[in-house]
Amino acid sequence: MAETFVIAQGGGPTAVINQTVAGATLEARRRFPGCRVLGALHGVRGVRDGRFVVLSDLPEEALRAMAATPGAALGSTRDKPDAAYCDAILKGLKQAGADAFIYIGGNDTAGTQGILADAAGGRIACVHAPKTIDNDLVENDHTPGFISAGAFVAGAFLSVDLDFRALPGVYVGIVMGRHAGFLTAAAAAWPLDAAGAPHLVYVPERPFERARFAEDVRAVLGRHGRCIVAMSEGVADAEGRSLVETLVPRELQERDPHGNLRLSGSDLGQAIERILAEDLAGTRARVDTFGYLPRGNIATIDETDAREAREAGAFAVEAAERGGGSVALQFDGSGTVCRLVPLDAVAGRTRHMPADFLHPEENRISDACRAYLARLLPRRHAPAVPFV
Amino acid sequence: MAETFVIAQGGGPTAVINQTVAGATLEARRRFPGCRVLGALHGVRGVRDGRFVVLSDLPEEALRAMAATPGAALGSTRDKPDAAYCDAILKGLKQAGADAFIYIGGNDTAGTQGILADAAGGRIACVHAPKTIDNDLVENDHTPGFISAGAFVAGAFLSVDLDFRALPGVYVGIVMGRHAGFLTAAAAAWPLDAAGAPHLVYVPERPFERARFAEDVRAVLGRHGRCIVAMSEGVADAEGRSLVETLVPRELQERDPHGNLRLSGSDLGQAIERILAEDLAGTRARVDTFGYLPRGNIATIDETDAREAREAGAFAVEAAERGGGSVALQFDGSGTVCRLVPLDAVAGRTRHMPADFLHPEENRISDACRAYLARLLPRRHAPAVPFV
Numbered sequence: 001m002a003e004t005f006v007i008a009q010g011g012g013p014t015a016v017i018n019q020t021v022a023g024a025t026l027e028a029r030r031r032f033p034g035c036r037v038l039g040a041l042h043g044v045r046g047v048r049d050g051r052f053v054v055l056s057d058l059p060e061e062a063l064r065a066m067a068a069t070p071g072a073a074l075g076s077t078r079d080k081p082d083a084a085y086c087d088a089i090l091k092g093l094k095q096a097g098a099d100a101f102i103y104i105g106g107n108d109t110a111g112t113q114g115i116l117a118d119a120a121g122g123r124i125a126c127v128h129a130p131k132t133i134d135n136d137l138v139e140n141d142h143t144p145g146f147i148s149a150g151a152f153v154a155g156a157f158l159s160v161d162l163d164f165r166a167l168p169g170v171y172v173g174i175v176m177g178r179h180a181g182f183l184t185a186a187a188a189a190w191p192l193d194a195a196g197a198p199h200l201v202y203v204p205e206r207p208f209e210r211a212r213f214a215e216d217v218r219a220v221l222g223r224h225g226r227c228i229v230a231m232s233e234g235v236a237d238a239e240g241r242s243l244v245e246t247l248v249p250r251e252l253q254e255r256d257p258h259g260n261l262r263l264s265g266s267d268l269g270q271a272i273e274r275i276l277a278e279d280l281a282g283t284r285a286r287v288d289t290f291g292y293l294p295r296g297n298i299a300t301i302d303e304t305d306a307r308e309a310r311e312a313g314a315f316a317v318e319a320a321e322r323g324g325g326s327v328a329l330q331f332d333g334s335g336t337v338c339r340l341v342p343l344d345a346v347a348g349r350t351r352h353m354p355a356d357f358l359h360p361e362e363n364r365i366s367d368a369c370r371a372y373l374a375r376l377l378p379r380r381h382a383p384a385v386p387f388v
Numbered sequence: 389m390a391e392t393f394v395i396a397q398g399g400g401p402t403a404v405i406n407q408t409v410a411g412a413t414l415e416a417r418r419r420f421p422g423c424r425v426l427g428a429l430h431g432v433r434g435v436r437d438g439r440f441v442v443l444s445d446l447p448e449e450a451l452r453a454m455a456a457t458p459g460a461a462l463g464s465t466r467d468k469p470d471a472a473y474c475d476a477i478l479k480g481l482k483q484a485g486a487d488a489f490i491y492i493g494g495n496d497t498a499g500t501q502g503i504l505a506d507a508a509g510g511r512i513a514c515v516h517a518p519k520t521i522d523n524d525l526v527e528n529d530h531t532p533g534f535i536s537a538g539a540f541v542a543g544a545f546l547s548v549d550l551d552f553r554a555l556p557g558v559y560v561g562i563v564m565g566r567h568a569g570f571l572t573a574a575a576a577a578w579p580l581d582a583a584g585a586p587h588l589v590y591v592p593e594r595p596f597e598r599a600r601f602a603e604d605v606r607a608v609l610g611r612h613g614r615c616i617v618a619m620s621e622g623v624a625d626a627e628g629r630s631l632v633e634t635l636v637p638r639e640l641q642e643r644d645p646h647g648n649l650r651l652s653g654s655d656l657g658q659a660i661e662r663i664l665a666e667d668l669a670g671t672r673a674r675v676d677t678f679g680y681l682p683r684g685n686i687a688t689i690d691e692t693d694a695r696e697a698r699e700a701g702a703f704a705v706e707a708a709e710r711g712g713g714s715v716a717l718q719f720d721g722s723g724t725v726c727r728l729v730p731l732d733a734v735a736g737r738t739r740h741m742p743a744d745f746l747h748p749e750e751n752r753i754s755d756a757c758r759a760y761l762a763r764l765l766p767r768r769h770a771p772a773v774p775f776v
Contacts, residue, residue, distance in 0.1 A: 013554045018772075041776055042554075053775045065772040071550025075776030078555065155687040162459025163684050166401045166430075167466065171680070254665070265661055266675060269654035277642070287654060291676035292559070296551050298769050299543040299687045381686050384406075384453040387441045388429055388463030 003032055005320070006098040007055065008040040008047060009131075010105030010112075013072040014145030015301045016309035017131050020104050021074065022067035023313025024129070025055045031317060038096055043077035044103070044112060047092040048085070067310065070296035078256075080108055086115045093124055100125040100320035102313075106132040106143075110326050111347035117324055125324040128343055129316040131309070133295055135182035138351045139341045141331035142182075142376055144309035148302040149176075150186030150377050152294035153230075157187040158381065160288075161197035161228055165386045168226040169284030170217055172272050173198075176294065177232040178263055179350045181205050183294070185357065187230035188365050189377040193385050197228030200363050204234035205353050208243060214279035216363055221283070231272070233263040233289075247271035265289075304376075308336055315340075331375075391420055393708065394486040395443065396428040396435060397519075398493030398500075401460040402533030403689045404697035405519050408492050409462065410455035411701025412517070413443045419705060426484055431465035432491070432500060435480040436473070455698065458684035466644075468496055474503045481512055488513040488708035490701075494520040494531075498714050499735035505712055513712040516731055517704045519697070521683055523570035526739045527729045529719035530570075530764055532697035536690040538574030538765050540682035541618075545575040546769065548676075549585035549616055553774045556614040557672030558605055560660050561586075564682065566622040566651055567738045569593050571682070573745065575618035576753050577765040581773050585616030588751050592622040593741050596631060602667035604751055609671070619660070621651040621677075635659035653677075692764075696724055703728075719763075 005028050007021055025037045037056040040046035053074070055063070066073045081089060093101055093116075101116065101124055103109050110128040117126040130137050133149035153175055164171050175184040181203020188198055199220040202208055220227035236242045244253065244263050248271055254262040269289040276285040294300075312327050315338035319325055326346040330339050357369035365373075393416050395409055413425045425444035428434035441462070443451070454461045469477060481489055481504075489504065489512055491497050498516040505514035518525050521537035541563055552559050563572040569591020576586055587608040590596055608615040624630045632641065632651050636659055642650040657677040664673040682688075700715050703726035707713055714734040718727050745757035753761075 009554070013551050039775065062772070065770070069550065069771035069774075070547055071774060072554035073772065073774040073776075074554075075774065076554040152687070156681055156685065159458050159684050159686045160680055162457065162686075163401050163680060166397070166460035166462075166464040252662075266654040266657035266677065267661075269677070270658050273653055273655075274640075286680060288679035288681060289654065289657070289677060290681070292548055292551060292674060293544055293676060293678070293681060296547050297544065298547045298550075298771065299540065382453070383457035383686065384450070384461065386457070386459060386461040386463065387427065388461075 003035045003099055004097045005035065005037045005100050005102060006040055006047060006093060006096055007037060007102045008043045008104070009072040009074050009076050010043040010103060010109040011076060011078070011132065013070065013076055013296045014131055014133055015070040015148035015296045016144050016306045017104055018069055018073045019067045019306050019309035020129050020131065020144060020313035021055070022063045023310035024102055024316050025063055026060065027314035027317040029056060039074045042075035043079065044081055044089050045077045045079055048088045050092055050095060052096065070298050070301065081112055086112070086119060090116060090119050098124055100127065102127045102129055102316045102320065104129040104131050107137055107346055107349055110343050114343040114347045117343060125320040127316045127319045127324050128326040128346065129312050130327055130329060133183055134177055134180050136180035136351045137346055138349045139326070139328040139345055141329055141336065143329060144305060144312055146182065147305035147376050148300055149183055149294040150189060151302050151380065152297045152300040153183060153186045153290065154189035154377055155300060156290065157197050157228065157230060158190045158192060158383065161192055162383065162386065164226045164228060165388055169286060170221065170227045170276060170280065172229040172231055172287040174231050174233055174269055174287065174289040176290065177204065178234040179204050179352065181232050181353050184230045184232040185353065185365050185369055186373060186377065188370065189373040190379055190381065192383060195224050198230040199224065199227050200229045201365055202229070202231040202235045202363055203353060204232050204236055206358060206363070207238040208235040210275060213275070217280060233268055243271065244268050312338055391423045391487055392485045393423065393425045393488050393490060394428055394435060394481060394484055395425060395490045396431045396492070397460040397462050397464050398431040398491060398497040399464060399466070399520070401458065401464055401684045402519055402521055403458040403536035403684045404532050404694045405492055406457055406461045407455045407694050407697035408517050408519065408532060408701035409443070410451045411698035412490050412704050413451055414448065415702035415705040417444060427462045430463035431467065432469055432477045433465045433467055436476045438480055438483060440484065458686050458689065469500055474507060478504060478507050486512055488515065490515045490517055490704045490708065492517040492519050495525055495734055495737055498731050502731040502735045505731060513708040515704045515707045515712050516714040516734065517700050518715055518717060521571055522565055522568050524568035524739045525734055526737045527714065527716040527733055529717055529724065531717060532693060532700055534570065535693035535764050536688055537571055537682040538577060539690050539768065540685045540688040541571060541574045541678065542577035542765055543688060544678065545585050545616065545618060546578045546580060546771065549580055550771065550774065552614045552616060553776055557674060558609065558615045558664060558668065560617040560619055560675040562619050562621055562657055562675065562677040564678065565592065565620040567592050567740065569620045569741050572618045572620040573741065573753050573757055574761060574765065576758065577761040578767055578769065580771060583612050586618040587612065587615050588617045589753055590617065590619040590623050590751055591741060592620050592624055594746060595626040596623040598663060601663070605668060621656055631659065632656050700726055
């Protein structure tokens with residue numbers, strides 16, 4: 001029976017990732033009285049370097065306060081370990097006396113766990129617990145962190161719609177999402193009425209054409225007198241080149257050590273401002289890049305999201321007992337349940353929006369997407385429709 | 389006794405401007421049973437064109453639902469009326485049989501009311517009710533709309549601080565505010581701890597120097613391992629030229645019909661990204677432009693703000709009985725009170741942050757500013773301090 005657990009957090013923080021740490025710690029203590037739960041600082045980096053805090057020593061009250069706090073209390077990392085790095089992690093886990101390693105993150109994290117599980121040969125149970133505001137993990141109906149970030153985006157678009165009814169114009173809100181449009185689509189969760197925002201949705205799953213964009217905006221302006229657009233930072237043309245790559249001067253493009261183009265800056269917003277200034281000259285147009293604001297925003301932590309993240313942590317302890325794997329949040333037809341799936345079913349894969357989540361011709365979401373959002377993000381506000 | 393009230397909303401919407409409309413309507417009905425309250429659509433434009441809704445016919449429930457909704461339910465306008473326009477407004481007021489005209493807005497709105505009051509010669513009571521997220525009205529301790537927008541900004545900086553403790557780097561959040569830095573300073577209302585964000589604050593009230601900025605950021609990075617910056621869109625150099633004017637290529641600058649440079653775009657954010665890439669090469673740096681997100685955000689409506697906005701509306705009806713003027717929210721040493729001040733005391737003036745709200749040498753707020761923020765924005769969250 002596992003008696004020493006190591007827990008780490010990887011990738012971008014969310015509003016509820018600490019719930020998963022707390023859920024795992026409390027469940028480990030419940031199942032294995034006297035067990036040790038070590039929190040590694042800054043993900044696998046802390047495992048490698050032997051930097052831990054002893055979570056099992058903390059009073060329940062402190063764990064619950066941590067759980068309710070956005071961000072990653074243990075720190076995080078963007079490291080994607082290669083074979084040598086994985087050896088060092090494994091060494092770190094052995095030195096800590098780990099029986100199980102629970103790593104909370106996205107599909108890169110599942111990949112790291114897959115390598116470690118192979119190398120550990122069953123001596124250490126390797127568990128991946130899901131986390132990402134992008135909602136792009138296969139095998140999952142949705143992922144912890146998505147609902148809270150979605151609540152921020154949905155509320156922001158509802159608020160901007162009210163603002164732009166008062167002072168009309170074109171508004172484009174650019175939302176995080178490199179490969180998957182779920183968080184951008186969440187903009188449509190709480191429309192004010194039948195004419196509610198967003199009127200147009202552009203996601204990485206569908207090629208973006210500049211001429212079509214201007215045409216779309218003009219048509220909505222004609223119909224509603226204003227046009228509110230939700231756009232993913234990862235929108236790309238038919239050849240799969242992101243707009244940042246095609247619209248931003250090459251010398252201003254920035255890449256990370258893995259060669260990924262940085263999308264989270266002001267460049268795309270500025271490029272869209274230029275397009276609107278040229279193609280819709282004379283129309284008031286504003287572009288906001290939401291950037292980091294939805295990711296772990298303390299104002300929009302969702303109760304369901306928090307509970308599910310906590311349950312995923314608790315289930316990760318059960319998963320360790322069962323030998324490891326990836327914890328998946330699945331929908332059983334009536335509610336969300338945790339299930340254990342193989343690590344290699346999740347690692348290295350990206351879940352995209354299903355084809356039927358987009359209207360077949362128009363750049364907006366479908367009824368199927370609307371139903372999905374309504375299930376995850378039930379309406380939270382009941383604003384009055386303005387007189388204008 | 390006044391029996392027909394006309395109410396209008398001007399300038400940028402806020403989270404609570406509809407409270408002022410509802411407060412005035414309910415108070416007018418209470419004081420003058422059988423009175424008519426007309427809401428002009430899109431500010432003075434609706435008065436001029438005779439476009440009204442009859443607010444006094446609405447059930448109280450509908451008024452309260454409108455009050456709780458951000459944005460401007462009657463629509464707004466950016467028109468700054470000249471003499472001929474004012475004549476047309478006056479004609480519109482007379483045709484509507486107005487005994488009083490309550491116009492909710494900023495100092496431009498007070499200016500319009502001043503002209504109208506002179507032209508009306510006492511036959512129509514002209515009242516200005518305060519509204520602005522910029523908090524830049526003289527005679528006011530603070531203005532309706534500021535606290536809610538401030539709550540968004542304060543929560544966002546607290547959240548970003550947590551995010552950047554997990555994945556360190558430099559973060560700059562650019563906040564609306566052309567001439568006054570109050571809303572940017574609100575970023576400092578809820579610091580996590582003594583090392584809490586924002587570490588640096590740049591406001592229009594103090595000249596911005598690029599070399600000093602890089603130096604400041606480097607010093608904070610050395611101290612805390614991360615650096616979170618709150619910056620006003622209106623920051624300017626020692627000659628008073630805004631950064632947008634000095635850093636953004638002239639052909640990309642956009643001006644409104646009044647000749648004001650548009651600040652609310654992605655240009656400043658991109659310019660700051662370039663500065664950081666050049667002056668702090670190799671450091672992870674992210675810049676978010678908050679744009680419209682704080683202005684009327686439904687997720688951060690503040691109860692005190694809502695109540696004060698409603699009270700300002702009710703007091704505007706009393707002010708009409710007293711012949712007109714500008715409603716000011718003042719601090720009497722223990723709480724906020726509404727007082728009536730002359731229109732020309734408010735019109736055309738901008739309230740800046742008091743000199744003692746900034747640290748004399750360093751680019752951060754002072755204890756005096758902290759005390760002011762603590763009074764208006766008492767702490768709403770109790771997050772746990774991360775282990776990193």
